[in-house]
Amino acid sequence: MKPARPKRTRLRAAAKAAVPSLSDAQVKTVQDRIGHHFKDRQLLVQALTHPSAVASADSVRLSNQRLEFLGDRVLNLLIAERLIERRKTESEGDLAPRLNRFVKKGACAEAFRHFKLQEFIILSDGEIASGGNERESTMGDACEAVIGAVYLDGGLSAARKFVEAGWAHQFSSAPVETRDPKTLLQEWAQGQGLPLPKYHVVNRSGPDHEPLYEIEVQVPPHGEATATGSSKRDAERNAAALLLNTLTGTS
Missing domain, CATH: 1.10.1520.10 (Ribonuclease III domain)
Incomplete structure (x- = not known):
C-alpha cells in the first residue's frame, strides 16, 4: 500500500x-x-x-x-x-x-x-x-x-x-509614422464625401539609376498639387502632403 x-x-x-x-x-x-x-x-x-x-x-x-x-x-x-x-x-x-x-x-x-x-x-x-x-x-x-x-x-x-x-x-x-500623407489625404477626401485622390505622372527625367518623377494629385473640385521625388511613391507622398497642407493647413 x-x-x-x-x-x-x-x-x-x-x-x-x-x-x-x-x-x-x-x-x-x-x-x-x-x-x-x-x-x-x-x-x-x-x-x-x-x-x-x-x-x-x-x-x-x-x-x-x-x-x-x-x-x-x-x-x-x-x-x-x-x-x-x-x-x-x-x-x-x-x-x-x-x-x-x-x-x-x-x-x-x-x-x-x-x-x-x-x-x-x-x-x-x-x-x-x-x-x-x-x-x-x-x-x-x-x-x-x-x-x-x-x-x-x-x-x-x-x-x-x-x-x-x-x-x-x-x-x-x-x-504618425504609419499615417503617411497619401493616407491622410484619402481620409480627408472620404470625410468630405469626395472621390479618392487621383495621381498621375507628369514627367520622368534623369538617368535610370537616379530618376526624378513629377507627380500630380487631384481631388476635384478642391484642387491639385504637383511635386517631385526619386520614386513614384515619394513623389506621390510629396504631392499629397502639399495638397493636404493647402486644403487643411496641415501635412
Whole structure:
C-alpha cells in the first residue's frame, strides 16, 4: 500500500484536477463588458483558463491554448480586412507593418485591458502570486482566446464587433509614422464625401539609376498639387502632403 500523501499535497492535486469555472455573476460581467452573450458559456470559461490552472494532461482539453491559436488567425483576418477596406491606396509593403502593429501580443494585451478582464483570468495560485494576470503575454494570449471563443459562438460578425471595440483606441491613435500623407489625404477626401485622390505622372527625367518623377494629385473640385521625388511613391507622398497642407493647413 502506498503511503498517503500529505494533506496539503492532496488538496493541491484536487484543485489542479478541478474543472475551471466562473460564477454566474462573473460570466455576466465579462459578457456585458465585451458585448457578447455566449450561447455556450463554457467557451468563455475555456478562453480565460490559463494552462497553469489545469493539470498538464488536461491542458489541451481545458486551457485556452487551442482557442488562442484560432483567435490569432481570426484577428489577423479581421485586421487585414479592415486595412484593405480603409487603406485603398496602400501597397502590401505599406499594409504589412500596420497589420503587425495591431496583431502583436502587446496590442492584444491593451485590448484586454480595455475590457478590464484581468481579474477574470483563471490562474494557478503560483501565477496569481507572481502577478500573472497583469503579465502582457498572459493577457495577450487570453485576448486571442476570447476572440476565438466569440468566433466559434457567434461567427465572424461577432468577432469583428469585439475587435472593433477592443482596438478602437489603437485604431484612432496610430503613430504618425504609419499615417503617411497619401493616407491622410484619402481620409480627408472620404470625410468630405469626395472621390479618392487621383495621381498621375507628369514627367520622368534623369538617368535610370537616379530618376526624378513629377507627380500630380487631384481631388476635384478642391484642387491639385504637383511635386517631385526619386520614386513614384515619394513623389506621390510629396504631392499629397502639399495638397493636404493647402486644403487643411496641415501635412
